Amino acid sequence: MATMANMWIRSAQRLSNITQIHATRQVSRSAHRSRFWSTTATDTNSQTNDTPKTSENTESNDATKSEIAQIELKWKEEKSKLEEDLKSFKDKYVRSLAETENVRTRMIKQIEDAKAFGIQGFCKDLLEVADVLNMAVDNVPKEEVPKNVHLKNLFHGLTMTESQLQKAFNKHGLVKIEPKVGDKFDPYVHEAMFQVPTENKESNSNVAVVNKIGYKLKERTIRPAIVGVFKA
Numbered sequence: 001m002a003t004m005a006n007m008w009i010r011s012a013q014r015l016s017n018i019t020q021i022h023a024t025r026q027v028s029r030s031a032h033r034s035r036f037w038s039t040t041a042t043d044t045n046s047q048t049n050d051t052p053k054t055s056e057n058t059e060s061n062d063a064t065k066s067e068i069a070q071i072e073l074k075w076k077e078e079k080s081k082l083e084e085d086l087k088s089f090k091d092k093y094v095r096s097l098a099e100t101e102n103v104r105t106r107m108i109k110q111i112e113d114a115k116a117f118g119i120q121g122f123c124k125d126l127l128e129v130a131d132v133l134n135m136a137v138d139n140v141p142k143e144e145v146p147k148n149v150h151l152k153n154l155f156h157g158l159t160m161t162e163s164q165l166q167k168a169f170n171k172h173g174l175v176k177i178e179p180k181v182g183d184k185f186d187p188y189v190h191e192a193m194f195q196v197p198t199e200n201k202e203s204n205s206n207v208a209v210v211n212k213i214g215y216k217l218k219e220r221t222i223r224p225a226i227v228g229v230f231k232a
Contacts, residue, residue: 116173116218123174123217130169131212133162169215177214177225183207189214191224195231203230 140155169175177189185192185205196208207227214225 117220119172120217120220120222123169123172123215124222126165126169127215127223130162130165133158133165134213137162173218174222175216177216177221177223179207179210179225179227181207181209185227185229189216189221189224190227192229193226194228196228198230200230206230 137155137158140151140158145152145155166176179190182203183206185207190207191214193211194209198204198208206229208230209228210225211228212226214221214223216222
């Protein structure tokens with residue numbers, strides 16, 4: 001009985017499997033037919049509507065080309081504007097660099113001048129002392145110096161003081177302007193206070209008399225020499 005039952009169950013299972021396979025084949029055939037008829041209909045519709053779609057595609061292509069042309073024109077305008085802006089910024093940058101370099105050069109020159117001529121006011125004050133010492137040395141009667149010990153010592157002290165003062169001047173770039181009679185008048189280092197008549201035309205405007213020596217601080221005249229000039 002058990003054997004017969006098992007055989008019956010197996011037969012039922014086989015029948016069930018065969019039924020499922022047959023149903024699956026039927027569904028597959030139906031789907032294939034459906035796809036065939038659908039494709040055929042689509043091809044028919046496609047052939048029927050070819051002319052309208054071609055017209056629509058042509059209009060669409062024209063519209064696309066027009067849009068592309070507008071975009072390219074806009075890009076060209078933006079590119080031209082950017083190039084102009086770049087050129088302007090570059091010009092401003094170069095000008096800024098040049099201006100900065102000029103400012104830096106001027107500042108360096110001003111600093112150097114401040115270092116070199118910062119003592120100019122002090123030097124001018126010391127020139128009066130140098131003038132007094134020079135006047136004192138010139139007014140000592142030279143013929144009396146050997147005869148009088150006190151006068152000799154005084155004269156020696158004055159000359160030494162004047163010499164040391166001139167060394168200090170030279171150390172800081174302060175030098176004398178000592179024109180000689182007959183030198184060409186130079187308005188940058190000489191100041192003419194009066195004229196001396198002369199018959200020699202070649203000596204016209206030349207230095208005739210030196211009243212007071214001048215001084216220069218590092219090639220800058222801080223006091224011109226006071227002179228008189230010839231006038232033909």
